[in-house]
Amino acid sequence: MSDVYGQGAGDDPWPPGGGPPPAWAGDPAATSPLLALLGQLRDRPLNRLSRRLRRLRARSDQLARRDPTAVPNVFVPVPGAEASSAPRRRRRRRLRVGGDRFFLSLVLVSGMLLPFSSVQTRFGESAPTTFNADSPQETLYETLDALSSGDLVLVGMEYGATAAGELDTVATVLLRHILLRRAVPVVVSRYPVTLLRTEQLLTNLGQAGSALATRLERDNALAANADWFVTRFLAGDLAGLRSLSMNLQKQLATDLRGAATGLNIRQPGDFAQILVIAERPEDLRQWAEQIAPLAGSEMLGATGQAAAPLARPWLRVALSGTISGFRDALTYDSLLLQELEVTVGPPSAPRNLRALSLDASIELNWDRPLSNGGSPITAYTIRHLSTPYLDWVEVPLAGSDTNHVLTGLDNGTAYDIQLRARNAEGDGPWSEQITDVPRSVPSQAQALSLTAGDASVEASWSAPDDDGGSALTGYRLRWRRGTDDWRTADTADDVTSFTATGLTNDDVWEFQVRAVNRAGAGDWSAAETATPTAGSQALANAAANSQQAPAVATATPAIFLGTVVTGASELSLHDRADTAGAVLGIVNPGDNVLVLLRNVASTWLFVQTNDGLRGWLPAASLDLGPVDIEDVPQQAAPQPTATPQATPASVAVESPGGTAAQAPADAAPASRPGTILQAAERESSIHIGVALSIVIIALGALGNMGSAALRRGRRD
Amino acid sequence: MMRSFFTMLAVLLALTTALVTLAGLLLERQPVLLAGALATWEPLIREWSATLLQVFSISVAVSIIIGILNLLLVHLRRSGRRETGCGYSFVLFLSAATVIGLTYLERENLLTTGAEWRVLLLEQVQVTVESSLAGLLLFGLVYGAWRVMALRVNGWGSLFVLTVLLVLGAALPLPELAPLVPLRDWLLAVPVNAGARGILLGIALATIVVGARVLIGQDRSLRSGRDE
Structure with missing residues (x-):
């Protein structure tokens, strides 16, 4: 002034x-x-x-x-x-260093660096090795654990570099779990730097020789735009998210570097799961409002420790499972550790061994072991045991193919079958045992004889000499006039006569019959002919015959036709009766398939497509016509599930998926292939920082209260 | 005359854009809003709305590029004039030029070690610096809490300190402090969430008011041409 x-x-x-x-x-x-x-x-x-x-x-x-x-x-x-x-000169400011501020900073920095230098400085209880039952954390783990091979998971990486220290740890375990299930993460983000980081993180996770690649039995690295996708930057913050929901196909068409992804996803509901890893609760809210309703399902969420309380309200309305912070990430990693910890040893047991009966042979299919023991599988050994023989017969198989046809078997004989895998370290444990009976189609039905009646013909025959090793399920009779189309009728296995009615008198009718068992239908018998005439005696028997053997099939045919009726655009053909099974191929609505087997619960059907592809489809997706699903032959044995026998401690085993899993506490975290580097140290650092903060704040408060009391005393 | 014409045009454009976008969003959730002959407009409106959102996203992306270029130019000028802090400006410009150059060389396959450089810059510089800045917040908060009652000791200050100690104490994995956890959870679940929701409601109401003002042409940005 x-x-x-x-x-x-x-x-x-x-x-x-x-x-x-x-x-x-x-x-x-x-x-x-x-x-x-x-x-x-x-x-x-x-x-x-x-x-x-x-x-x-x-x-x-x-x-x-x-x-x-x-x-x-x-x-x-x-x-x-x-x-x-005049031009402002540079003024030298007097440096004021508050002694207390410097001292407090020094104490905090020293304390928080200690866990990185010595494990002795850690205090408090370590992160638990499993989540509480029915907790949001366990729900998230189990949801991701249930992903199937090829499932697409939309992953929103909504955090910046400031939160990367904490949320990278969380993202690592979640992305690893998704990849471990052979599902495909599709990453989007409104943070461009985070997209770059995620690309780097996924590259590191899936590089050749990594624990994940070894666990997935991949000799090469997991590839961008094949095993995972990092799509282009979502500009416009909330409007960008809205744009994603409305133009999903366009948004996901190109990756971070402008290359085509080849993804053809039209709506959020096409994703098997949606996972959001968010720095701020507002990000979770925006996803819950903009994306979740269009997906028609709840999302999964992950946040930092500080944001977790404010994210809880969304847990009730739009999120089915959440984890937060280092602690949950460490627990999650402990659960994953068991699946990823791979040291060299024999492979675990092959899974899902299944059999299909053939003529004097059994076709076997199985899934690879969960662990190859850290060394590629070089061979399998099948062994089978039949009732007449007391010793197992071993059949060595070179190579890593997961199917084989056992031949030279006796039709009608039950065979117990097991399988084990081998790598450079030796043989793994035997798989679950299944039992199957080889069978062939029956031979020709015998002695077809015809009795002409008035507009009808009574056919009778006798059983075939050979039932093919399987009890007959019925007979199929067919007849025609001249070169007309065949008319057919099926009878039960204990009915060996049938009267065809509605025939034209004075014409020559040709008849054939064949026997059917579970392996299929036998050859047609030699053709016989008859000429119905008016006033024939056979007419009198027609009614009685038709009651015991109606013209509509009543017997159980061996092979059924089904039509795919699912409303979806296409349906996956699985390698086992479970959506978690590997996808072998695709069928489309309207496709006709050959129905071969049903599972025990009659919820899945084993079918063969026109291309010769065989696999399991949900029973609800097939129209079997008038046939009852219970008439379809049942699977030879309950689906085997792999239970490793005498699994060596060093060999990876299937994750218990939420059950107690004791992580080796004495191992250094960095030495575990599945563990997040330095997460434990970081968590301890935070604990020490919090403890020191408590002490400092408490001392400050007490000191200030004491000073105030002294001042008051002096004034008085 | 010409000026008011352009002002009117801008207002008309803004209002049309806002109405079409809003209609598109509403129709997506409630397709039955348009009945009869108007129903034939529904796909068109939704398509326009989606296009406008795309235009907005692209505009934002372009504005980011312009912003970065402007930032670089400002710091380049400061470096040239040797103003106060020109050293920082020079380092910033040099860093940006290096990153852009490395990225270009990597994309053109002229740099075999591009990925390593990118990782180095990303992990060891960008993330480290940003994380450190976020970490500095802790020191500020602790020092603030240390001095919170230095000026005056009263009930509210004491309540604040007690709450901070309670929340921090319950975050420690010590069995001795386990009794604090339910209290901490209650604090976070009820008062904290209530406060956060209150703030969210306030923001939501303000957003609605601003949206309504835009839609009826009463927003300051729309009236600026007429006020002057």
Whole structure:
């Protein structure tokens, strides 16, 4: 103020010439327009102030010219003011270092660095090795654990570099779990740097030779735009998210680097799961509002420790499972550890051994072991045991194919079958045992004889000599006139006669019959002919015959036709009666398939497509016509599930999926292939930081209260 | 005359865009809003709405590029004039130019070790610096809490300190502090969430008000041409 108005300047004292100020100086209005307007000027913007000051100076100069003694020269040059208008010099600020601030920072930094140098400094309980039952954490784990091979998972990586220290750890375990299930993460983000980081993270996770690649039995690295997708940046914050929901196909069409992804996803509901890893609760809320309703299902969420409480309300409405912070990530990693910990040893047992009966042979299919023992599988060994023989017969198989046909078996004989895998370290344990009976189609039905009636023919025959090793399920009779289409009728296995009615008299009708068992239908018998005539005796038996053997099939045919009726655009053909099974191929609505088997619960059907592809389809997706599903032959044995026998401690085993899993506590975290590097150290660092903060704040509060009490005492 | 014409045009454009976008979003959730002959407009409106959202996203992306270029130019000028802090400006410009150059060389397959450089810059510089900045917050908070009652000891200050100690104490994995956990959970579930929801409601109401003002042409940005 003094620099601007010139009052109080040392070189030019006011009033000029020294002495006491004149009397009029006490009245601001009489002194000058400047002093009178001072109050108004204070609230003016600076740009206007300068303009008015210029006017005031001009007015002051005008008054001074009239009477130099009447108006003080308030605009005399002032050294300070000159200096202020000159280019600002660099002023050296006096460095003020608060001793307490420095000391507190030193204590905090020292304490938080200790866990990285010595494990002895860790305190408190370690992260649990499993989640509580029915907790949101367990729900998230089990949901991801139930993913099937090829499932697409939309992953929103909604955090920036400031939260990367904590949320990278969380993202690592979740992405690893998704990849471990052979599902495919499709990553989107409104943070461009995070997309780059995620790309790097996925590259590191799936590089050749990594625990994950070994576990997936991959010789090469997991590839971008095949095993995982990092799509282009979502610009526009909330509008960008909205745009994603409305233009999903376009948004996912290109990856981070502008290359085509080949993804053809039209709506969020096409994803098997949606997972959001968010730094702020608001991000979770926006996903819950913009994406989840269109997906028609609840999402999975992950946040930092600090954001978790504010994310809880969304857990009730839009999130089915959540994890947060280092602690949950460590527990999650402990659960994954068992699946990823691979050291060299024999492979575990092959899984899902299944059999299909053939003529004097059994076709076997199985899934690879969960662990190859850290070394590629080089061979399998099948062994079978039949009732007449007391010793197992071993059949060595070279290579890593997962199917084989056992031949030279006796039809009608039950065979117990097991399988084991071999790698460079030796043989693994035998798989679950299944039992199956090879069978062939029956031979020709015998002695077909015809008795002509009035507009009808009664056919009778006898059972075939050979039932193919399987009990007959019925007979199929067919007849035609000349070259007309065949008419057919099926009978039960204990019915060996049938009267065909509605025939034209005086025409020659040709008849054939064949026997059917579970392996299929035998050859047609030699054709016989008959000519129905009016007034024949056979007519009298027609009604009775038709009651015991109606024209509509009543017997159980061996092979059924089904039509795919699912409403979806396509349906996956699985390698086992479970959506978790590997996808072998695709069938489309309207496709006709050959139904071969059903599972025990009659919920899945083993079918063969026109392309010869065999696999399991949900029973509800097939229309079997008038046939009852219970008539379809049942699977030879319940689906085997792999239970490793005498699994070596060093060999990976299937994750219990939420059940207690004891992670080796004595191993250094960095030495475990599945463990997140330094997560434990970081967690301990946070604990020490929190503990020190508590001590500092408490001491500060107590000190300040003590000081206040002392001051009060002195005043009193 | 010409100026008011362009002002009117801008207002008309803004209002049309807002109404079409809003209609598209509403029709997506409630397709039955349009009945009769108007129902034939539904796909068109939804398509326009989606297109406008795309245009917005692209505009934002382009504005980011412009913003980055502007930032670089500002710091380049500061470096050239040797103003205060020009050293920082120079380092910033150099870093940006290096990253852009490395990325270009990597994309053109002219740099065999591009990935390593990118990882180095990303992991060891960007993330480390940003994480450190976030970590500095802890020191500020602890120091603030240390001095919170230095000026005046009163009930509210004491309550604040007690709450901070309670929340921090319950975060420690010590069995001795387990009794604090239910209290901490209650604090987070009820008062904290209530406060957060209150803030969210306030933001939501303000957003609605701003949206309504835009839709009826009363937003300041739309009236600026007429006010002057």
